[in-house]
Structure formats: C-alpha cells, structure tokens
C-alpha cells in the first residue's frame with residue numbers, strides 16, 4: 001500500500017494540483033500524514049486506517065479522472081482560484097528556464113564621434129573581461145547612416161549576439177522595433193558642441209594619442225598649410241571648415257535613420273528629444289564623465305560595476321587610457 005501511494009503521488013498529485021489543492025475534503029497531504037502516523041507504530045495498523053487510506057486514494061484518483069475527462073478542474077476549484085487570484089504554477093515557481101536575463105541584457109552604445117567614446121570603449125574592454133558580457137564592436141567608423149536593408153541586416157546581426165551583449169558603433173539611432181526586434185537599452189555620451197568642434201579640428205589634423213600616423217588616414221590629402229592653420233585664423237577668416245562647425249552633427253545619433261533626421265531643423269530635434277526620453281537609459285555629458293560613469297555603474301551594474309575605480313586607478317590608466325582631454 002505504501003508503495004502504491006508513492007506511485008500515485010507524483011503522477012496524479014503533481015499535475016492537476018500543483019499546490020496540493022484539496023479535492024472533496026480529502027487532501028493528499030492529509031492522507032500521507034495519516035499513513036505515517038498509522039504505520040510508525042506498526043502494531044496500531046488497523047483495518048479502519050487501511051480503509052481510510054484506500055478511500056482517500058479512490059477519491060483522489062476519481063477526481064483526477066474527472067479532471068482529465070471533463071477538460072478542466074471542477075467548478076469549486078475554479079471559484080477558489082478566482083478568489084485566490086489568477087496565479088498559476090508558473091507564476092509561483094518561476095518560468096521554465098528561459099533566455100531572458102533578469103537585467104537589461106541588450107545594450108547599444110551608438111557612440112557619437114569625438115565625445116570621449118574611445119576612452120569608454122577602452123573601459124568596456126576591461127569591464128567585459130571582468131564581468132563576462134559580450135562586447136560587440138564594429139570596424140566601421142565612418143558610416144553612420146544605413147539603407148533600409150543595411151539597417152535590417154545590422155539589427156539582425158546585433159540581435160543574434162549572445163546575451164548579455166553591449167554593441168557599440170558610430171551609428172545613428174536604429175529603431176529595432178520597426179524591424180520586429182526587441183528594442184535594446186540605449187546609452188550615449190555627448191559633449192559641449194564647441195569642445196567637440198575643437199577636438200575634431202585637431203583630430204583631423206594630428207590624430208590623437210592612438211598613433212602618429214593617424215592623421216595620414218583621416219586627411220591624407222590635406223596640405224601642410226591647412227594642417228598647421230591656426231584655429232583662430234580659421235574662424236576669423238571664415239574658412240569653410242570653420243564657418244560651418246557642424247553643430248547639428250550630434251542630433252541624428254538620437255533622431256535616427258530617417259532622411260529628415262539629417263536636415264537641421266525643428267523636426268529632427270523634436271524627434272531626437274522624444275527618442276532620448278523613450279529609448280535612452282542615459283545620455284551623459286563628457287564634461288562630467290565621472291558622474292556619468294557612476295550613474296552607469298548604478299544603472300547597469302552587470303556591465304559597469306567598478307568602472308569608476310578602473311577609470312581612476314592610476315596604474316591601468318597609464319597603460320590603457322589616454323591622458324585626460326585627448327578626446
């Protein structure tokens with residue numbers, strides 16, 4: 001008898017009544033309690049106990065049968081459930097193992113050029129090893145706008161990356177939901193437009209700390225005269241490069257891939273602001289980088305925990321980070 005009941009329990013007990021819900025006043029839990037009491041002192045094992053056990057079992061089996069034949073639990077269980085709320089087995093015991101991670105696991109940093117992004121990417125390389133997330137970088141640095149097909153392909157590529165991932169590239173905002181993807185969490189860092197203009201002016205001419213040859217790649221055909229042109233003269237004499245400082249440059253990173261996003265104007269600005277509100281977890285400013293890193297550490301600890309101490313630590317900083325203010 002003991003054996004029989006043990007066989008019954010997992011089958012009929014676990015499925016229809018995961019909570020061990022009572023049926024017809026004969027809860028399975030009570031049955032096994034009763035059995036233990038009567039079996040332990042073997043001498044007191046009586047016919048009455050045996051009958052009680054079998055009756056419990058019978059009611060239990062019949063209930064299970066009706067449940068399955070009738071296509072659902074009896075009415076009073078449904079009433080009970082309505083009273084208790086609509087939680088299900090899955091609600092109480094957690095979903096089956098799924099790929100959804102309990103924190104934002106899809107992060108995109110569509111970094112704006114000359115806004116400190118190289119420093120952040122260096123930090124990300126250290127962090128990705130430390131925290132074991134998937135840092136996906138791109139080799140394409142000069143293509144921020146994409147055709148519809150390119151957007152689709154890139155979004156597909158990003159979405160299939162192993163999570164948690166952080167994708168980063170110089171690219172205008174991509175609308176994942178437009179192509180049926182999950183919208184990732186966006187982060188970005190911008191900078192005072194005048195500082196950005198200054199940084200870009202010198203970067204085009206002399207590169208940055210990365211290498212002395214860098215400027216040869218950026219502006220190989222620039223004449224020596226132009227390369228060593230004083231920025232004050234460039235501005236005062238209204239050279240084309242300085243009369244159009246491209247202050248609008250930052251907006252399309254937040255507005256998106258729509259052609260109107262690249263026309264300086266109200267429409268693009270409003271859309272960029274809307275997007276920042278709806279899709280960006282954080283848009284930091286380079287002038288307050290330490291605060292930005294602290295916020296990232298709080299908002300996305302699985303990616304950025306400890307970033308501030310890495311940034312401030314003089315040792316690795318000397319090895320991997322540029323001196324302050326180079327980007």
Ligand SMILES: *[C@@H]1O[C@H](CO)[C@@H](O)[C@H](O)[C@H]1NC(C)=O
Nearest residue numbers: 080081082083084085086087
């Ligand atoms: C449970 O769901 C039913 C039908 O969907 C609904 O009528 C009922 O109000 C819900 N009960 C609770 C407590 O949410």
Ligand SMILES: *[C@@H]1O[C@H](CO)[C@@H](O)[C@H](O)[C@H]1NC(C)=O
Nearest residue numbers: 139140141142143144145217
């Ligand atoms: C981007 O750079 C690559 C080489 O680095 C060059 O072949 C390509 O034409 C550039 N594309 C644009 C849009 O400037």
Ligand SMILES: *[C@@H]1O[C@H](CO)[C@@H](O)[C@H](O)[C@H]1NC(C)=O
Nearest residue numbers: 150151153154155156157158
């Ligand atoms: C997508 O990934 C494939 C393979 O990793 C690569 O060859 C292709 O260039 C990627 N496409 C884009 C748009 O990044």
Ligand SMILES: *[C@@H]1O[C@H](CO)[C@@H](O)[C@H](O)[C@H]1NC(C)=O
Nearest residue numbers: 175176177178179255256275
């Ligand atoms: C993204 O695409 C969805 C679906 O097409 C659209 O409803 C939404 O307005 C778009 N958002 C942006 C910022 O373009």
